[in-house]
Amino acid sequence: MTQTTLESDLGVALAIRGLARRFGTQTVLHDLDLDIGAGEFVAIVGRSGCGKSTLLRLIAQLDTASGGDIHADGAPLARSGIDTRLMFQDARLLPWKTVLANVGLGLTGDWQVRAHAALAEVGLAGHADKWPSQLSGGQRQRVALARALIHQPQLLLLDEPLGALDALTRIEMQQLIERIWQHHRFTVLLVTHDVQEAVALADRVILVEQGRIGLDTPVALPRPRARGAAGFAALEEGILDHVLRQPEGRPSAIPVEPAIAPGALRWAL
Numbered sequence: 001m002t003q004t005t006l007e008s009d010l011g012v013a014l015a016i017r018g019l020a021r022r023f024g025t026q027t028v029l030h031d032l033d034l035d036i037g038a039g040e041f042v043a044i045v046g047r048s049g050c051g052k053s054t055l056l057r058l059i060a061q062l063d064t065a066s067g068g069d070i071h072a073d074g075a076p077l078a079r080s081g082i083d084t085r086l087m088f089q090d091a092r093l094l095p096w097k098t099v100l101a102n103v104g105l106g107l108t109g110d111w112q113v114r115a116h117a118a119l120a121e122v123g124l125a126g127h128a129d130k131w132p133s134q135l136s137g138g139q140r141q142r143v144a145l146a147r148a149l150i151h152q153p154q155l156l157l158l159d160e161p162l163g164a165l166d167a168l169t170r171i172e173m174q175q176l177i178e179r180i181w182q183h184h185r186f187t188v189l190l191v192t193h194d195v196q197e198a199v200a201l202a203d204r205v206i207l208v209e210q211g212r213i214g215l216d217t218p219v220a221l222p223r224p225r226a227r228g229a230a231g232f233a234a235l236e237e238g239i240l241d242h243v244l245r246q247p248e249g250r251p252s253a254i255p256v257e258p259a260i261a262p263g264a265l266r267w268a269l
Ligand SMILES: Nc1ncnc2c1ncn2[C@@H]1O[C@H](COP(=O)(O)OP(=O)(O)OP(=O)(O)O)[C@@H](O)[C@H]1O
Pocket: 023, 028, 046, 047, 048, 049, 050, 051, 052, 053, 054, 055
C-alpha cells in the first residue's frame, strides 16, 4: 500500500445566524444562533422532537431553512465546498456489496488503497471481503464510519449513531470516535439522547429547547474522561436536571420538579 493515512486538521468553523425552520404552522427552529469552532466536538441534546435532527439536516444541506443562514469558514454554506459526511443510527450499508466496496461507494480510481486504510483505522482490517450480513451491529457502524473517513470530511454529522448498540459496544465506539476525531480534527456535531455520551465526548454540550439553544455548556474535563469522576457526574447531572425541568411544550419560565431524580437517569428523552 502506498497511502495508508488520511489527512488531519480538517475542521471547519460554522456560524449559524437566525436559523429558522417551519413546517406549515409548526415552528421547529426559532431564530437560532450558534458558533462552532474549527475542529470542535459539539454534542446536541434535547427532548425528542425539539429540533435536533432538523438542525443537523439543515447543516447537512438536506433541507432548506425558512430563515437565517449558515456560514462555513466565512462563506455561505452552499458555496463553501466543504466535505460533510453523515452517520445515522442505521449504518445503511448495501447488502449486495462487500465491506470494502461499501467503504468505497461512489469512488473511482485508486480507491481500494484508501478504503483499506479507512477500514484499518476503524479496526476492521481483516473484514474487507465480508458481506454486511456477516458483521455485528457495532462492526456495521464501524464500516459506516470508514465510509465517511475515506472522504476526509471537514464536518462529521452524527445523528444518534450509537443508539442501537449495546452498552459495551457503545462505549467502545465512543472511544473509537474520540480517537479518530483527535487524530483528524474535523468538526463533529453529535446528536444524542444520552447525556453521559455527550459529556464523555464533547468539548461543548448544546441543549436545544423548543427550537432554541437552551444551554451551552463547555466540558473542560481532561480526555479520556472517566465516567465515574466527580466533575463528570456533576456536569451530567446538571444538564439532565435542566432537560427534565423543561418538559416538552412548556415555557422555561415555569420550572417544574422532575418526576424522576436526575441522578437516576442519563437519557434526555
Ligand atoms: N419533513 C417534516 N415535515 C413536517 N414536520 C417535520 C418534518 N421534519 C421534522 N418535523 C417535525 O419537526 C419537529 C422536530 O423534529 P426533529 O426530528 O428535528 O426532532 P428531534 O429533536 O431530532 O427528535 P428525536 O430526538 O425524537 O429524533 C417534530 O415535531 C417533527 O415532527
